Amino acid sequence: MAKKKEKKNANSQVQHREIYHRMNFLYQASMMMAATAGSASSSDLGNLGRFYASHMREIGKRVVLRIDPKVKRTICRHCEIPLIPAITSNTTIQNSPETTVLVRCRKCQHRRKYLANPEHKLFGEIPENVLEDTSISP
Numbered sequence: 514m515a516k517k518k519e520k521k522n523a524n525s526q527v528q529h530r531e532i533y534h535r536m537n538f539l540y541q542a543s544m545m546m547a548a549t550a551g552s553a554s555s556s557d558l559g560n561l562g563r564f565y566a567s568h569m570r571e572i573g574k575r576v577v578l579r580i581d582p583k584v585k586r587t588i589c590r591h592c593e594i595p596l597i598p599a600i601t602s603n604t605t606i607q608n609s610p611e612t613t614v615l616v617r618c619r620k621c622q623h624r625r626k627y628l629a630n631p632e633h634k635l636f637g638e639i640p641e642n643v644l645e646d647t648s649i650s651p
């Protein structure tokens with residue numbers, strides 16, 4: 514019985530739960546529309562995917578929620594089209610001077626470069642940088 518209460522409390526402590534659900538839905542819908550539209554990113558489905566992705570980013574900005582960097586990297590910063598390798602983006606690996614992954618949007622030709630070092634950790638992945646409990650209990 515106590516386990517059920519703890520589980521229920523853990524679920525109710527997630528702030529902005531509905532907003533996370535909506536953002537997740539919009540992200541999945543944008544990826545599906547972009548994949549369905551294929552390389553013809555100027556079609557109606559491609560534009561719908563762009564709209565869903567931009568709407569997801571606007572919701573995150575309005576409520577001040579951080580989007581995970583892995584999700585953020587799959588959306589073009591310039592034209593906001595979902596970046597799917599070989600469909601809406603080209604991905605190449607460069608070895609000089611460091612090994613990097615270069616992602617180029619096929620629609621606007623915007624480029625992003627990411628380090629390909631497997632030991633590199635993002636700021637949010639380092640345990641010292643993450644607060645354990647930010648909720649205020651009554």
Ligand SMILES: [Zn+2]
Binds near residue numbers: 590591620621622623
């Ligand atoms: Zn783009």
